[in-house]
Amino acid sequence: MHTLEKHSLTGPSLRPTSPLTARSTTNRPTASADAYPPLVLVIDDHDDSRTIARLVLESAGFRVVDARTGFEGLRIALDTRPLVVLLDLVLPGVDGWEIARLLRLESTTRDTVVIAVTAVASPEDHDRALLAGCDEVLTKPVPPTSMLDTVRRYVGLPVPAAGRSC
DSSP: OOHHHHSOTTSOOOOOOSSOOOOOOTTOOOOOGGGOSOEEEEEOSOHHHHHHHHHHHHHTTOEEEEESSHHHHHHHHHHHOOSEEEEOSSOSSSOHHHHHHHHHHSTTTTTSEEEEEESOOOHHHHHHHHHHTOSEEEESSOOHHHHHHHHHHHHTOOOOOTTOOO
């Protein structure tokens, strides 16, 4: 049984941690021969955002799956075990903060890299995303090269020097 089935979505969404920093990458999975090309899950309710992310990531050699809602994304994450999740925070139904928290509760997705990609720009919302379990927060609009470089960095792939293209 998945943790999602055992937990209510009405409880607190945040894990208290201090000081507020991005999650450690020490025990994180990295791109390896058995996980290549790396799988990225994009959870975003905006078709254009999903399409752009897919085009950018696939052109760089990543495999991509996507979801329009938080629950759909959570189901896909549990089924496919992506190396990285690009997660919009404002979603219909259950929001991205709660999805990040639920991903951290599941043993199969606990170490998945979760990068919030959101138009929510306040420092408080970014802190809340980190507390919920996101590794990093990118504010929309995110330049495609920045998104790609961030994903590459988390999966242990080389990031091109500044000024070089994908």
